[in-house]
Amino acid sequence: MSDALLSDPHLAAEMLVHLGRAARGDGAEAGLTAAQWTALRFFARANRLSRTPSAFAAFHATTRGTASQTVKALVAAGYLERLRDERDGRAARIEVTAAGRALLAADPLHVIAAAIGRLPPAQQRALISALQNVVGETARLREGPCFGVCAECRHLAALKAVSAGGYHCEEADIALSAEELEQLCVAFAPKPPGGGSPA
Amino acid sequence: MSDALLSDPHLAAEMLVHLGRAARGDGAEAGLTAAQWTALRFFARANRLSRTPSAFAAFHATTRGTASQTVKALVAAGYLERLRDERDGRAARIEVTAAGRALLAADPLHVIAAAIGRLPPAQQRALISALQNVVGETARLREGPCFGVCAECRHLAALKAVSAGGYHCEEADIALSAEELEQLCVAFAPKPPGGGSPA
DNA sequence: TCCTATGATAGCGATACGAAACTATATTGA
DNA sequence: TCAATATAGTTTCGTATCGCTATCATAGGA
Numbered sequence: 001m002s003d004a005l006l007s008d009p010h011l012a013a014e015m016l017v018h019l020g021r022a023a024r025g026d027g028a029e030a031g032l033t034a035a036q037w038t039a040l041r042f043f044a045r046a047n048r049l050s051r052t053p054s055a056f057a058a059f060h061a062t063t064r065g066t067a068s069q070t071v072k073a074l075v076a077a078g079y080l081e082r083l084r085d086e087r088d089g090r091a092a093r094i095e096v097t098a099a100g101r102a103l104l105a106a107d108p109l110h111v112i113a114a115a116i117g118r119l120p121p122a123q124q125r126a127l128i129s130a131l132q133n134v135v136g137e138t139a140r141l142r143e144g145p146c147f148g149v150c151a152e153c154r155h156l157a158a159l160k161a162v163s164a165g166g167y168h169c170e171e172a173d174i175a176l177s178a179e180e181l182e183q184l185c186v187a188f189a190p191k192p193p194g195g196g197s198p199a
Numbered sequence: 200m201s202d203a204l205l206s207d208p209h210l211a212a213e214m215l216v217h218l219g220r221a222a223r224g225d226g227a228e229a230g231l232t233a234a235q236w237t238a239l240r241f242f243a244r245a246n247r248l249s250r251t252p253s254a255f256a257a258f259h260a261t262t263r264g265t266a267s268q269t270v271k272a273l274v275a276a277g278y279l280e281r282l283r284d285e286r287d288g289r290a291a292r293i294e295v296t297a298a299g300r301a302l303l304a305a306d307p308l309h310v311i312a313a314a315i316g317r318l319p320p321a322q323q324r325a326l327i328s329a330l331q332n333v334v335g336e337t338a339r340l341r342e343g344p345c346f347g348v349c350a351e352c353r354h355l356a357a358l359k360a361v362s363a364g365g366y367h368c369e370e371a372d373i374a375l376s377a378e379e380l381e382q383l384c385v386a387f388a389p390k391p392p393g394g395g396s397p398a
Numbered sequence: 399t400c401c402t403a404t405g406a407t408a409g410c411g412a413t414a415c416g417a418a419a420c421t422a423t424a425t426t427g428a
Numbered sequence: 429t430c431a432a433t434a435t436a437g438t439t440t441c442g443t444a445t446c447g448c449t450a451t452c453a454t455a456g457g458a
């Protein structure tokens with residue numbers, strides 16, 4: 001009966017939650033609250049399409065109103081800045097300021113990242129790919145938006161022949177630099193299994 | 200500059216926090232709050248020595264006052280019961296009720312546990328052992344109490360020759376059943392490397 | 399012109415947390 | 429035996445955060 005409760009996957013999930021709590025960063029000297037850390041990390045890692053309050057709300061699984069409050073606090077503190085989008089007058093373009101990038105150096109997550117970095121390389125790779133699978137699987141189960149990097153996305157079209165290493169997003173119809181391939185995108189869709197071209 | 204922010208260990212740590220948030224269980228129909236789920240899971244997995252409010256406070260990295268409130272709410276809801284300790288009149292012995300065990304079947308953590316369970320077996324084992332390492336490492340860095348199961352503990356003395364499969368904790372000076380070997384203990388101390396099975 | 403989408407804001411409630419005061423029991427030492 | 433101290437636990441109170449539900453303003457698309 002209690003076998004299911006003490007199974008290895010459940011144990012792993014408990015450790016996962018435990019580690020998540022340990023890195024909230026609201027207990028220590030706490031430059032930021034937990035929600036604010038999440039927002040700052042998100043805007044530092046999201047691509048152009050996703051650096052908006054709405055995308056952050058989707059990422060954080062909350063409402064736009066709540067996301068707006070979190071962003072406002074970070075803008076007031078000088079860690080984010082709000083710019084106008086030239087194409088869409090409704091949208092707000094959020095950018096991390098220099099102060100925000102400096103603050104990220106004190107991210108309480110570094111404690112966990114450091115611990116992960118000390119794992120043997122093979123174990124480190126295994127952890128990362130396992131976590132990616134679990135993140136994708138839970139997002140699918142919860143039917144929430146599935147965030148991911150462009151390099152893994154179905155909408156990526158390589159234009160190497162045309163422009164020597166350029167990339168293109170078929171969904172948003174914009175050009176992507178090599179650097180942007182590693183950023184989070186709200187429009188992410190996983191590639192169909194089998195690699196190359198879609199079915 | 201942003202290389203450190205986007206390193207693989209940091210990315211893994213972010214996914215970890217993200218998954219932890221997804222399983223708080225306070226957003227859904229929510230039988231319990233996040234803190235209450237953590238408490239219920241803890242008392243379902245802790246051994247005799249650790250089923251006290253103080254041990255839970257240490258585990259959850261909070262104060263005894265806060266832990267007492269969380270326990271009180273679960274006792275009022277009928278998921279935990281408070282018993283008197285016969286040896287120590289000050290101590291409270293917390294036990295999970297039948298209703299509590301039934302509720303654990305609806306643990307929101309099951310979403311993540313199921314996703315982990317669907318990983319390939321090798322990846323599953325790699326994830327679990329990596330997480331164990333990270334939990335131990337972060338506990339060491341934060342100098343917090345290090346929880347673990349008796350089977351991995353330095354204080355465990357095997358008494359197989361004497362009583363046909365009995366075990367004994369040298370720290371608390373109590374006998375341990377085979378079942379208790381897999382439970383969490385607040386007095387856990389890791390074995391010195393080399394004593395048991397090397398990594 | 400309707401309808402939709404992005405975003406900001408105010409108000410409300412729930413929760414969690416910590417500090418401090420308090421009770422009760424154990425332990426220690428004289 | 430009695431006093432002093434330490435420990436386990438509870439309770440109260442104040443505070444901060446968080447998140448949701450409106451509601452509103454503006455901008456884009458049909």
